[in-house]
Amino acid sequence: MIEGISAITLAIHDMRRAVHFYRSLGFEILHGGEAAPFTSFRAGTGYLNLTVQPDKRWSWWGRVIFYVADVDALYERALAAGWQPSTTPRDAEWGERYFHLTDLDGHELSFARPLS
Template sequence: MKFDVHCWRMTPTIEKISAVTFRVVNMKASVQFYRNVLGMELLYGGEGASFSSLRANDSESAILNLEQGDSVSRWGRLIFHVADVDVFWTHLKEKGFDPEGPRDASWGERYFHVLDPDGHELSFARPLQ
């Protein structure tokens, strides 16, 4: 009996997004923004490093890497889910940022956008109930 090994192969699938990397001009300002303003945990590097990694409070969350170099903006956006969009919007306003006002989207999320120190667009969202 001949056994065909190829018939048992599984289709390759992506399991999860491990990390996203942003190029940043000012590592100190970027680390301070993501750590101190957004409350992310610094996993590696820091204000004086050329490469840093941060993560949201959820240990299953993808890692955000910051790499020293020429910044590239208008590439797309990074979307964070937050517990309460309006509370997070108020938090950023109190920290001196001027994000657009929160709004409800036709696809079922409440969200707003703000730019990080290098002009990367960030979205803060929560599914509507």
């Protein structure tokens, strides 16, 4: 039985800009940083890892979904940081409130919370 995600590792092109992006959304760095080839962030009880792959190209791969305490507050934080989410927060028929945001390397992120 799957209990959860321990970590997800995303290939990125530029560590400096990726670290800036994720830190601006409130992710805490545990290892690495702007000059490192590999960086790990805390994502609740799991981890978000970034690894530099500057010469690689990729097409759409899917979406990672993070549960957050307050979807609307994170949406406002993303806007305040200058990011442009692809959707506004909304309640989905499957029982979550969510919005989508694409990072600077094209990874689709969803920030969600189960509806009460």
